[in-house]
Structure formats: C-alpha cells, structure tokens
Amino acid sequence: MTPNIKDKQPRDVEIAVFQYAVAIVFLWLLTGFWELQVRDPEFYEARAARNSVKSLPVLAPRGKILDREGRILVDNLPSFHAVLSIDDLNPDNYQLIAEGLSLADGDIEARVRQAKEEQGPEYLKVTIKEHLSEAEIAFLEAHRVELREVELVLSQRRLYPRGGVGAHVLGYVGEISERELNQHDFVLYKSGTEIGKSGIERQYENALRGADGSRLVLVDSRSRRIRDLDLVEPVAGQNLRLTLDADLQAVAELALEGRRGAVVALDPNNGELLVVTSSPAFDLNKLIGGISRADWGRVLADPDKPLLNRATQAQRAPGSIFKPIVGLAAVAAGAVDPDFKVLCKGGATFYDRYFRCHTAAGHGWVNLESAMVHSCDVYFYTIGHEVGIDKIAEYARIAGFGDVTHVDLPAEERGLLPSSSWKIRYYRDKWYAGETISVAIGQGALTVTPLQAAYALGGLAAGGVWHRPHLLSYDQRKRIDPDFERPEPSRLDIEPKHLDALIRGLRGVITEGTGARAALPGYDVCGKTGTAQRVSRRFAENNTDPRYFDDAWFVGFAPCVEPEIMVTALWENGEHGPMAGPIVRDVIKAYFDKKRRRAWDRATQPPRPPTPGDPSNLSAASLEAER
C-alpha cells in the first residue's frame, strides 16, 4: 500500500477491480434480457397479448315463442345490466351501489369473489345486477362520476305480452345455477349466463339460445376499448311457433282460476297440444330481473306448489275416467261382450270383501254403455275381475299410461300403472285379485297425469290411434334438429262394434249421465267424469282437511265421431268429478266458436294473400300486421 495518497499514485488495483465489477454487473444485467427476450420471448408475447386483447361476448337475442297463429307469447325487450369493472374496483362504494340497486349486503362481494375464482387473476368485469329497473338506471346515471367502475351493458330481457298466459309451458329464464353448471347439458356454459329454467325455454334452450358472438377488443390497462380487432356476429335464437292456441289457453286458465289443477287440450288426430295449463300459476313478468331471494323462498315454500306443472307432473288416481280403458280392455281381450249385463244393487262382494257402488241404491241391470253413462262401479268391478289386472295393464299401456308420453316438456312424470309383474318387482309379493277391483275403477296404486289422460282417451276417441302429444310441430322440430325423426303413432285395432259401444256410453255421460254440466247445445260432445279418492273412505270421513277431499276429473271430446279436440281437466280436491265438467265445456265451446267465426270470416271476406310459409322467420312487424 502506498502510504501517502497525496502523491500521484493511482489506485490501480482498486480501479481494475471496479472495472471488472462493472463488466460483470453489465453481463449479469444482459443475461436478464437474454432470458426474457431471446430464450423465451413467445411466453411473454402471449402474456402481452392476453393483457391487451379481450374477447367480449355479443349476446344473441333469444328466439321468440309464438302460438299456433303466430301471436307472440314471449318477446324480447332491450334491457340493461350493471357491470363492475374490476380494475377500478373501490370497495368503499359497495354500500352505495348496493343501496342504489337494492342488492343485499355482501352480494357484490360474493359476485366479485366468484368472478375471481372463475376468470382468474386477469378477470375483467362482473355483472352485479341484471335487468335494471328504470329507477336503478336513473340512479347509476346520477352517480356516474362517483361510480366510475359501474357500467351499463345492453342486453335483452324476456317480455310476456300476454301476461302470465302459459307460464308453466313457456317456462322462465334465469341465471344458470351452480347445480346446472355441473350438468352435462350446460358443460359449455359460464356462470352468469341466462338460460331457460323450465318449460319450453328449457326444452328448446339450444334452439332459442342461438350463438353469442364475440368481439375481440384491444384494451388498455384500464380496460378501456382502444379499437375492435375482430367481430364474430351473434346468431339470433330461432323463433318457435308452438301448437298452443293462446285463445283456448286463456279460456282454460280463466276457467281454472282460483283452483288447484290442470287442463290439457289436444288434437287427437295429430297429437298437437292446444292447451297446457296448470294452476296456481306464477307471474312470469315478476320473475324477470331476478326475483328477490325472500320472494323466491316464499314461492318454493308455498304448499300449493305454484312451480309444479300439474299437467305433466301431477300424478293422481284417475278415478272413473279410467273406466273407458277398462271397458276397452275387457271387450278387446274378449273377456266380455259389450252386451254383457251386470245387476248393480249398490255394491258387490269379491273375495269376501264388500265393494260399494257410488250410489247405495244401485243402478239395476247395466251393460257397457249404460254402466259408462252412470259410472256404475259394480259393472266395472265385475268386468275388471273377469279380464284380470294384466290385460287391463296391457291395454292401458298401449293407451299410454304408466310411461312418459315423450311430450316436449322437461321433467314429465310417468304415473304408475300397476300389474302383477310390477307388484313382484317392487314389492316382492304376488298380486292379490282383490287389488284388481280397485284398479278397475281407477283407484288402488294407479296414478296418471292429466296429459296422460288426455293422450290415452284422445287416442281411444280417435278410434285407436295414439299420436304423441307435442308442443312444437314436427316440421319445426325437424328444422331445429336434423336428427329428429317423426314418431309413429301407436295403434290398436278396435272392433267397430266395441268402439261404438264405448262412444255411445261416453256420449250418454253428457246427454243423460254424470257429465251433463259439460253439455254444449248444438254440439255432439262425449265425456267422462272421475271422482278419485285421495285416502280411504273411512279416513276421509273422520277428516275435514280439504287436502283429503276427492279429486275431480273430467275428460271430454267433440265431436264424438272423428273428434277434433280432446280436453282433460283435473281439479285437485274438487270433490265431485262433474264439477270439473264446465272447465272442459268452456274450452270445447271456445274451440268451436273460433272455428265458426273463422268460417264466417272466410265466407264474408275476400281471400287474402297467403302468409309467408316459414313461421319461424316471421318478423314481429308482420306478426303485428297479421293480428
């Protein structure tokens, strides 16, 4: 070491060390750039692109739902969602937003958390409320400056121009649930998506949905749009024209109002459903924009189960409306002749047990026709006993009982058609002949849905041809699903003599029997009443709870020969089958009134040019004009 630094003695060693240190440090820095820019640039280029290029959905408008005459049942209306931009998130504002949009405490936090989980750390936007009301939009407009993070995004909402008509059939849309996200059908869906939850909306979700488009957008670090890079146009959902008749549907709903029950009307010649209604119903318009949790809980807890579509999901004993099927089984299987007579003395004993007829006085000598007219139980006990449970089950199955009708609605129930093999399979026990006696009058283990009843008796009325009930015409089905194959109707050759006896009996029900309330002057109407016990007679006598009252059923069709319309009404706990008659009568009357008016119009007005052939492509404007 040089002791005196004042001499001109440069610190050569130290300076050389410094020079080498600088060189090493610079090389070290350069390796940093080498690693990022030369060795692995694609990774960071992709990261940079992911930063700045975002794919935003362009929502496809959902298809409209129309009735058979092209009248709009479900429409779309522009609507706004409130969307939170994550980059500008300010938790201090949550309180204000929650108040302005009437959200519950913690709702926003929950949605943000969920979005973080799903979209990862690069998540962009969270929808905090769908379908804002006018007041909520006004609130956001007024707080534009403070709440920079909240944006209004245009979307569509469902509109029901005919109010609550057909609520159960049409179904509703709502945000996809956690459970649905895990289902196979929704494997490609993202949370927050609005999907069909029930009814036609659910059944034809794929066709109605269309395909959302997307927009590739160049955004800056605050997610502001710089410019569009690419646009994939959305494909609008397909409009569906149902076989329902809005007029008949409204008549049926009015007739059923205030009661629990269901009405189904169909054209037995092709299976097209004209009316499918269930009561009590829910107001579709109230479900849009997200029903509050409390209200929804009330709907779910309602003992009247308004969400249940009783037309396809109520499984109740059919009572006497099953008798035509038993009669068919007995004569078709050759167990008895239509002229076979039974003496009714107000009851009869089978297998040491006394079975009562519904009138203690008895019906005297009855054959198939008159037993049907007066719904004589003793006659049907007897022929049921003669033909046996397995023949009854065989013919009832041909008529569609005990299985789904494959109607195009979700979650259809199949009812229960008992037989000896069913008994062995489910109870490991043999069938006791006494059980047949109950089934012969539509009681016992037997349960059916109103749709099954309409299908079964409609096919019988049509002379033994059962066309599958459906809400979307087969032509349209084929268009939305090329793999769809038109199902063949199931057929049964019924001897004209047998059919004639059955029809005469069903006509007599209206003209002189239990179904007089469904009579329609000037029209040839057939029908059958049904009063189905809910519980054993002894239990019912000691119990005044209306829920144990008998169910009232009525099936009716017109004209009696070559029928055009078949109507089934179920009035739960309506006590007496005949009481359901007026409901059926109203629908049949409305059908013929319409038909007559149309014939009148055609006769008095010059012919109009034919309407465009493709109903699913009708624009709203042309539909308006058509009305």
Place this chain on the structure above:
Amino acid sequence: MRHESAIKDFDWPLMALAFLISGLGVLEIYSAAGATAWQDAYLRQIFWVALGFVLLWISSGVDYHWLVGQSPAFYGVTIAGLLAVWAFGPTINGSQRWLPVFGGFNLQVSEFAKVVLVLLVARLFSELPKGGLKVVGLLKGGAIFCVPWLLVLRQPDLSTSLSYVPIFGIGVLLGGLRWKYVSIGVLVALLMLPLVWRSLEPYQQSRLTTFMDPEQDPRGEGYQSLQSKIAVGAGGIWGQGFARGSQTQLRFLPVPHTDFVFAAYAEETGFVGVTLALTLYFALLMRIVHNAQTASDSQGMLVCMGVAALLLFHIVVNVGMVVNKMPVTGIPLPLMSYGGSSTLTTFLLLGLVNNVRMRRFAN
C-alpha cells in the same frame, strides 16, 4: 502555472456518449408518453438535457480543486436545504422530497446533494494520514456522511438515500482502507440485515417479497415488476418497433417514461436495442474510470470514481428492476428517465468528470 481550460480540452467522447444516451431517452419518452397527460414530456426532457450541457460547460470552467476545497460550505448549504425540505416541503404521495422554488418548479435537494457528496468524499479521503485510513478517520467520515443520509431517509426516500452509499463506499475503498476493515464491515452489514428488515416499512417489506415472486400478487405489489417483465419479454430480439409496444402504448407498463423507461425501450427495440444501450452505458462508465486513471491527483481520481460508482448504482438498480433482478424502487435511470432534477444532477456529475479530464496535465 495552471493549465487554462479550453473547449478543445473537453472530454468529447464522454460528451458524445452522454448525448447518444440522452437521445435514446428522449425518443423513448416521446414514444411512451404519447397521447397521455405526459405527451409533452419529451420536449421538456430536451430542455433539461440542453440545460444540462450548459451546466456542464459552465461548471467545467471552475477548477475542481476549488470545488473540492469549498465542499464543506456546499455541504452546509445542502444540509440547510434538506432541513428546509423538512420544514417547508409539501408532502406529496406520503413523502417530503421537494422544495418549492421559483416558477412552480420543485427542487429535489437530495438529488443535488449527490454532487456535493462526491466533492466532499474526494476531499475527506484525499487528505489521509500515513498508513491509510484509520478507524477514527472512518468514523469521522461516516458521521459527516450520515447527516444528509438520515435526512433523506426520513423524507422517506429509501432509494435516494441508498444511492449515497456507493459514493461513500468507493471513497473508503480508494482512500486506502485496508481490506481487513472491508471484510469486517461486510460481516457487520450481513449481521445487521435482520434488524434492517424489521425497521422497514410494511410497504417496503412487501416490495421485497413480491420481488422474489411477482406472480403471488399480480394485481397488487407484483403488478409493476410483472408488467415490466412481460414488456421486456414481448420485445423479443428485434423489438415491437418504435411507438408500437403494446405493454407501453396501452399503459400496462407503469410510469413508462420515468422509472420504467428502460422496460418500454426494451419492448420497442428488443434485445438488439438493449445491447446497444447497455454498451453505451458501459462505455460511459469506462470513460469515467479512464479519466480517474489519468487524473492529475487523487482528488480528481476520487471525484471521477465517485461519479462512476453513483451512476453504476443507478444503472444496476434501475435496469435490474426492469428485468426483475432487483426490487421495485423509485430510482431513475440516469440520462434516460424523464425528470429535471435527475437529468441536471447527472450532467453536473459529468461536468465534474470533464473538469478533471480538462485539468489532467495540471501541476
């Protein structure tokens, strides 16, 4: 006879390097701050660079021996300035760093303190007794150094205060400190690390931890380093092109015209551009070291080496931060980052080097 300063004695290679690097800086500031509130920043930076060259020229006219001799007085003024910042400085973003002066400009006294410290260190360690630096001398120098250091640390401005350390360090090393003391010092510093860690503010601690793993919080503390890394990587070999880096232009990169200017530059010019810039910086440092070697006395040598150490510290910390080899700090990159105080200070420091160069044949 004193050799008179003349334009022809200027260190023209040094000046050319400074000019080139400043030019790259101005271009990148223009590119990165275009269409933002800072779109005129490049014009102001041109002004600062021009003013810097003027300051360099003026300061070269004054013999550095006189400047070193007056350094205790400058030191006093600086301490007074730092105290004034403490007393009158407005608190901006939670720290007191600026002294409002004429025309709405804010003077960052701690920047100019660097020049003073370089001069003071040259004075302290060029007048050493026989046998090299002793403990007493070291403690005396340390005490003098600690006053401004603590004043800056309390602003708080950890990174600027840290940048004083290499000035002192190089002085101690070149002043004749025995290697024995150096190793003891390093050992003590290592043992002190846990204590230092505990004394750090939570935000400083989290910066260091996210520096270790920026992905752990990509939207929070790690955001800046992650975005910087993405920007650099997206540059590739040839770069995205001038004013075409998406990270820079779409402002994913934070403060692309000041602290992260080199990340923006790396995105737009790629590895090629980075190599060019680092080569220029390396050449600049080597030129300064060369001037230290050719200085006419130890004062001149210490001045040059102090400047070299200070600039090296800035470059390593800033560029290291850009490639995630250093934690995120607010240290600007000399000559490239936008900013008046930083640019002018750098030119004053280069002026000192030029000063030494011009007088290398004196005595």
